[in-house]
Amino acid sequence: MSNKFARTPEPPYYAVIFSAQRTEGDNGYGDMAERMVALASQQPGFLGIESTRDEAGFGISVSYWASEEAIAAWKANMDHQVAQQSGKRVWYADYQLRVAKVERAYGKSKGK
């Protein structure tokens, strides 16, 4: 229905839940965020991403992955990229990252 939803396969698969409060100003964040999504989608095992942020700058992004190995490979790649940028300290006032194994999924589109 909306392309904001990730078209994930049947579980099990993995989710990286990233919740973050953005700092004021862009400071190169927009460019970086776009590049990160492009980078993730090329990564083996990438299943999709859902992302949203309110007007106060509080955002949640959930990326979905086929395996823990896929997450580890993507993280290494991303850490390298982020290290070349001004980095998390500038973009985020606070953040939490959680790695979780998706066990069940339901959706309206699937008729539930």
Added chain:
Amino acid sequence: MSNKFARTPEPPYYAVIFSAQRTEGDNGYGDMAERMVALASQQPGFLGIESTRDEAGFGISVSYWASEEAIAAWKANMDHQVAQQSGKRVWYADYQLRVAKVERAYGKSKGK
């Protein structure tokens, strides 16, 4: 730092990832959403919730739970409440719900 973050314990624990596109108009949604959060926080095993929505009405809410049993009890309670309301069909154009087991967590506040 921000009270928008859930203060979760060390993993493992569970996450319910709910991504949804809201329909136009309130239709009693605001009241219901508030009541649902209040209801969840009183539920045994509730660990916290993080929630955000963009201007186009695409939202992600992640609630955290101590166990699958806690999720099941909350879901039964919520289904009962929602059934008394106009319900999901009116509030959401589309949604996905995923139940996942959080295995690892990192945060800026923890110095990582």
